[in-house]
Amino acid sequence: MFPKAHAAAYVMSAIRLGWYKIYYPMEFYAAFLTVAPGGFDAEIVMGGLSSINATLEALENTGTKATQKEQEQHTTLLLVREALCRGVRFLPVSLMHSHATAFLPENGQIRMPFNSLGGLGISAAERIVQCREEGEIFSVEELRQKAGLSKSVIALLRRCGALDGLSETNQFTLF
Numbered sequence: 001m002f003p004k005a006h007a008a009a010y011v012m013s014a015i016r017l018g019w020y021k022i023y024y025p026m027e028f029y030a031a032f033l034t035v036a037p038g039g040f041d042a043e044i045v046m047g048g049l050s051s052i053n054a055t056l057e058a059l060e061n062t063g064t065k066a067t068q069k070e071q072e073q074h075t076t077l078l079l080v081r082e083a084l085c086r087g088v089r090f091l092p093v094s095l096m097h098s099h100a101t102a103f104l105p106e107n108g109q110i111r112m113p114f115n116s117l118g119g120l121g122i123s124a125a126e127r128i129v130q131c132r133e134e135g136e137i138f139s140v141e142e143l144r145q146k147a148g149l150s151k152s153v154i155a156l157l158r159r160c161g162a163l164d165g166l167s168e169t170n171q172f173t174l175f
Helices: 004-023 025-035 043-047 046-067 068-085 122-134 140-147 151-159
Strands: 104-106 107-113
Touching: 004 025, 025 068, 025 104, 025 107, 043 046, 046 068, 122 140, 140 151
Parallel strands: none
Antiparallel strands: 104 107
């Protein structure tokens, strides 16, 4: 007793999604990952196809013992692998350009947000963006104090290259 109008609505939605996926792939993947980012890990994605394939293989080897988080990660990594194979490229997390939670198209590529880093939550991501909007950030120490970030979050940002070009402290050396 499934109403035909309801089924038609689902088909129309599928056609719309398919059209965007074919003709606007970068925008499609950016929008999809923004609204359903479950399981996205920027560090794995920045490793490229080899890293994604290795992670997918490890997740598939867990079989039915996979946790809900691992199942989400598997589904998301399949989508990311598809995007990479279709020529969509992902830009790394950037202190000056990344959004707190949204995947943004940038110069024909997709810029990953701060919360795509495993271990960096939404509140920390929003505080980073707020500090950036309040004024220029001169050092890692200043960012940590203004945004109230833990040492583990700073280490994560350093590992992904988001802090490249920043000095460690605000102290200047005069020669």
